Amino acid sequence: MTHTSSGLRTARRFQLPVPAGAHGPTATRTPTVEIVVPVYNEERALPGCVRTLHARLRDELPYPWRITVADNASVDRTLAVAEELADALPGVGVVHMERKGRGLALRTVWGASDADIVVYMDVDLSTGLDGLLPLIAPLASGHSDLAIGSRLAPGARTVRGPRRELISRCYNALIRHTHGARFSDAQCGFKAARTDVLRPLLAKTQDDAWFFDTELLLLAEHNGLRIHEVPVDWVEDVDTRVDVVTLSPLDEQAKGAELDVVETVGDPDRLLQVVTNLLSNALVHTPPGTPVDARVGTARAGAETGGTDRPGRTSASPPLPEGTPVCVIAVVDRGPGLPPQEAERVFERFYRVDPSRSRDHGGSGLGLAIATAIAQGHGGRLELDTGPGEGCTFRLVLPLGDAARPA
Numbered sequence: 001m002t003h004t005s006s007g008l009r010t011a012r013r014f015q016l017p018v019p020a021g022a023h024g025p026t027a028t029r030t031p032t033v034e035i036v037v038p039v040y041n042e043e044r045a046l047p048g049c050v051r052t053l054h055a056r057l058r059d060e061l062p063y064p065w066r067i068t069v070a071d072n073a074s075v076d077r078t079l080a081v082a083e084e085l086a087d088a089l090p091g092v093g094v095v096h097m098e099r100k101g102r103g104l105a106l107r108t109v110w111g112a113s114d115a116d117i118v119v120y121m122d123v124d125l126s127t128g129l130d131g132l133l134p135l136i137a138p139l140a141s142g143h144s145d146l147a148i149g150s151r152l153a154p155g156a157r158t159v160r161g162p163r164r165e166l167i168s169r170c171y172n173a174l175i176r177h178t179h180g181a182r183f184s185d186a187q188c189g190f191k192a193a194r195t196d197v198l199r200p201l202l203a204k205t206q207d208d209a210w211f212f213d214t215e216l217l218l219l220a221e222h223n224g225l226r227i228h229e230v231p232v233d234w235v236e237d238v239d240t241r242v243d244v245v246t247l248s249p250l251d252e253q254a255k256g257a258e259l260d261v262v263e264t265v266g267d268p269d270r271l272l273q274v275v276t277n278l279l280s281n282a283l284v285h286t287p288p289g290t291p292v293d294a295r296v297g298t299a300r301a302g303a304e305t306g307g308t309d310r311p312g313r314t315s316a317s318p319p320l321p322e323g324t325p326v327c328v329i330a331v332v333d334r335g336p337g338l339p340p341q342e343a344e345r346v347f348e349r350f351y352r353v354d355p356s357r358s359r360d361h362g363g364s365g366l367g368l369a370i371a372t373a374i375a376q377g378h379g380g381r382l383e384l385d386t387g388p389g390e391g392c393t394f395r396l397v398l399p400l401g402d403a404a405r406p407a
Contacts, residue, residue: 014065014091015064015065015066016064017062031063031116031117031139032064033118033136035119037053037120038070038072038122038123041076043076046078046081046082046123047085050067050085050092054091057091061136063136066091066093067089068094070108071096072097072100072101079096102208103211103212103215106212107202110202111199116194116196117140117195119135119192127188128234145194145197146192146220147228147229148191148229149188149189149229149234150230150231152168152172156232156234157231157233158234168185170377171186171267171374171377172184172187175218175373181217181218183217187213188234190230201223206367207277210270211277211370215370218370264399270377271374277371278329278331278394279292280367282331282335285392286333294329294330297327298328300322301322305328305383306326312385312387314344314346314386316347316369317382317383325399325400327397327400328397328398330393330395331395333393343384343387347369348369375396375398380396380397380398
């Protein structure tokens with residue numbers, strides 16, 4: 001059987017090691033494992049991934065296991081292909097999400113799992129499956145609470161382009177520098193956790209997209225959980241590329257005008273994390289029905305944006321040099337705004353505004369702090385213009401085109 005968020009089906013039985021117990025732990029109760037593979041529009045890659053993973057688990061994993069494909073609102077035949085695989089392969093199930101988000105998919109499936117250990121891996125199998133048992137074993141033995149694959153740990157072997165290598169190393173260095181993180185690789189698509197320690201963290205995570213991994217790991221460290229790192233062999237998925245960001249008019253008076261295309265250098269996944277976080281915050285921290293505008297375009301750093309700090313504006317980053325050509329993504333809401341004492345702290349780690357001002361209680365307060373680190377890593381900054389009764393305008397300000405390129 002399979003299950004979906006809108007009422008379909010998911011595999012409930014675990015597949016036993018073959019031969020059962022031949023090379024597994026000697027304890028009377030062997031921990032169970034659920035492996036989640038989030039997918040979006042992966043109708044071509046999915047069959048090979050699932051069949052390869054299924055064969056490897058069947059032949060080598062010494063724990064009872066099952067595979068769950070988490071479909072992230074795909075618009076191609078991914079869901080149909082996943083259901084065909086679930087019908088053909090024992091121990092494979094499907095969960096269908098009606099909206100996109102890797103974090104949403106993992107939080108949904110992991111949070112509902114009755115397995116002792118939950119695992120996440122990318123559909124492209126960029127990470128060598130030889131690392132799967134070393135990932136799970138420390139959790140099964142009780143040695144660790146979470147385990148992550150690392151492309152940056154000693155012994156890891158990574159094949160990817162120099163630009164993505166540089167961006168990855170800079171991102172992880174920023175997380176270590178700004179948050180004191182001790183883990184080396186926040187974004188490798190190869191993670192596992194003990195379900196009993198994971199559930200309280202899931203209740204606090206807020207991001208539904210690419211921030212989810214980093215937010216979860218920072219929360220785990222903050223709460224003193226033990227994180228085990230496994231050096232992995234990793235080969236870049238050639239379909240994951242650093243692209244040009246397409247921007248739309250910033251000037252509110254220019255709505256409906258022909259859109260310009262502008263360029264900035266950056267990692268689209270990380271920048272998407274920032275924009276998703278800003279939009280999510282605007283929706284969560286304003287009353288239902290409050291208008292929220294996304295304004296995108298170009299400007300020069302100065303008094304209006306990015307270049308000057310002034311009353312009513314806060315940022316955790318220094319101003320850009322005045323006159324610098326910049327790309328700007330502004331998320332503007334017409335909510336109640338923030339008083340100065342709250343506005344000054346919104347970019348701090350673990351700070352959350354008064355819960356009475358939010359439609360959604362909980363969350364970790366890490367999103368804006370991480371978004372700030374990403375903006376700084378791209379040579380830009382996040383800033384907030386607000387005041388009581390004035391709504392909030394969050395801006396992601398990035399150097400434009402050649403100004404963003406290293407000398």
